[in-house]
Amino acid sequence: MAGKSKILFIGGTGYIGKFIVEASAKAGHDTYVLVTESTFSNPTKVKLIDTFKSFGVTFLHGDLYDHESLVKAIKQVDVVISIVGHAVLADQVNIIAAIKEAGNVKRFFPSEFGNDVDRLHTVEPAKTIFNTKIQIRRAVEAEGIPFTYVANFYCADFFLPNLAQPGPVIGPSAGPPKDKVIILGDGNAKGEENWKEYMYQGNKFSTTYKKPRFH
Template sequence: MAKKKVLVVGGTGYIGKRIVRASLAQADHITTYVLQRREMGSDIDKVQLLFSFKKQGARLIEASFSDHNSLVDAVKQVDVVICTMSGGHPGHPGSLLLQLKLVEAIKEAGNIKRFIPSEFGTDPSRMGHALEPGRVIFDDKMVVRRAIEDAKIPFTYVTANCFAGYFAANLSQMETFLPPKEKVTIHGDGNVKVVYVDEDDIALYTIKTIDDPRTLNKTLHIRPPENILSQRELVEKWEKLLGKELEKISISQEDLLTSMKGLDRFGQAVAGHLYHFFYEGCLTNFQIGEEGEEASELYPDVKYIRMDEYLKLYL
């Protein structure tokens, strides 16, 4: 069987670099390509990372989002495109809508067997009610989805819920990515279930979808059952590792929403996301329907990282 040719766009980013590594690890049946954007030349860290991938066997394809023909030429060299371009951060959206240029290139090239656009977080199709200003990221993702489907491009959407580095390592606190060792803020009663996923596991599950007919034109929901936890359950895991109980300070839904008024745009967006996750329960208050599949059920061979194991890194 011929190797799949996979192009990663945004391969030096937070999730992108993990997807490149997961793809390179499957070198027996995947040839990994990484888009080398001409605009990247002024960022030394990204340049060095890109060429470290080349040393590991990746092939670099130079192209620019300001040059349609270069994108078409890049796409024509591969079978699968995975885009991991950053959406910036809540309240300060980045380049998600640049993917519309990529959609046009894929449509013109006409050879792509699967396109995985840049999502990897909360399912945007369920977030039309999201609070401003964080809602813009979900809205932009839906614009891209509609363009993909209108162009009849084969796709898989990957929703991975809460990145562990952003929401588990800090016990779901604002303004830090480190776990507290004395006191912790509990959202509401702390018993709403959310889903925490290690970022390397997100990459591995994503690579597994690329030629799986079960995920074609569907959404892959990454919801590992042992990582469906309440905030209190996550805190308990940390307390057990730490060997002490933390002081717990609860913040009500009303107080969280009131506090948003005094925050900058970024802070407002983060608080809005916390509201949807930990008060509304948007990550777990629905059943996966016929349009989706659950990753750990499809790929039981993946030994995903449990959160107690994940948190050991921070001791």
């Protein structure tokens, strides 16, 4: 991408977001992170906030559920990158509406950072999550917003701690299975994994592509 961008991250203090925010700042982009007032008093975020400040990150007060604050923040940037967690994926329609009203965004990255959901055949609970991502993709396209979908495969360190077992809790907090391990298929299927720390290596955020760009 020629020159530097003004990039707003929504969900930038989360599991993957913190690495991409750091990469953006270190790459010389004007880097903004949308935060709520409570973020600054959250003991689990204090150190991260201080680290971001040392990188020159600008914090914009706003909320995913406050349309006016979203529009105000988005009007200050060129690129919006959503890295919200799976629990609020569907609520990205609020970001889409704000981008549409702001009218200045050159590129929107909805929260993906996994598999190419348009080309998968999955079972629950992943199926529901992926269907939500598909719905968000279609909503972005319907509004005519320039977009990029980042498909970098699963983060191994998110799923390996519990051996990718289905259940009400997924990720590292689920812990390893105690009784049995469910293996889908014949056990010989091959896949490709990634690590959250590697996300930042793709820090040249495109502002020129008009079609999906898969990584």
